[in-house]
Amino acid sequence: FFIFNILDFQDHQITELKKFTKAAFSLDDILTTASTLKYTGAIKKVLDDELTNPSEAFVRFFAAKIFDGRLTKPVVEQFTPIVKEARKQFINERINERLTSALSAEDPQDVEVIQGEVAGDTNSQEKSGIITTEEEIEGFHVVKAILRQIVDVSRITMRDTKSYCGILLDDNNRKPICRLHFNHSQKYLGVFSQKTEERIAIDSVDDLYKYSEQMKNAVKDYEKE
Structure with missing residues (x-):
């Protein structure tokens, strides 16, 4: 029982x-x-x-x-x-x-820092060719909300690239939690098991919640290392 x-x-x-x-x-x-x-x-x-x-x-x-x-x-x-x-x-x-x-309960200073890190300087984004979209920012916050039960959210970071938006643990490329492939009409979520990425087609940012366990398991695996 x-x-x-x-x-x-x-x-x-x-x-x-x-x-x-x-x-x-x-x-x-x-x-x-x-x-x-x-x-x-x-x-x-x-x-x-x-x-x-x-x-x-x-x-x-x-x-x-x-x-x-x-x-x-x-x-x-x-x-x-x-x-x-x-x-x-x-x-x-x-x-x-x-x-x-959950987001409103965060320290306003932390939110400002996150927004600064995510949004960055417009000119530098244009020069690099990397544009962080609103959906990617929303996805980042969704992942933080999912993982806040098992890890300090300050350890969850976002690193955008031209091909995908990566969400990492401890800002470490060797600890990917997931990847947001939102640059095309068909969105994909990349989840990790044993550091191997599996891409899953999704319709909206809300679909990230369906794969909460995969993200939590990735973090738990890194914590065992």
Whole structure:
């Protein structure tokens, strides 16, 4: 009913783990926790399935709240892609809210330094032929938001080149976290495993969140060195 991965865990799991220590151990509490975690996990699984591929009952639940007519099968089929799109927008908006909140909590002086490092001098950019775009800057902040749980964000740096925008740990070329290939109409994210890059086609900067684990694993690998 409870699995704790020491290499990949969340804060709330630490709270549950503390219940198993000698000082805090209580059989009644453990049994209650077991029951709660069992059903919590099951509900999360149902939610994941419904959010990925909404069932007819799930679609009907939302459609009934906003549609005054009869929910015939064609109407439900019409609402199915609408529910999917609403789910996608809702999650993206919540992610952006958390990102904005996380960035606003940073030291303003640090933000100014980062902006200076990222934006640089316009003339020097023009001379070098390297232009750091708004999407690259946004992507840099997204990566920082993803990794702030496991590493001091001051160690995450951005180094732009003509062909890609690299995001590094400790400003070290030997510690690439990811690469943003945003210079063409089709965007690609480069993620690293054993320092080997894998390019993944993405549609928007928000898609970076889908590959959070790959970025975290890259940082964890460097920390072991």
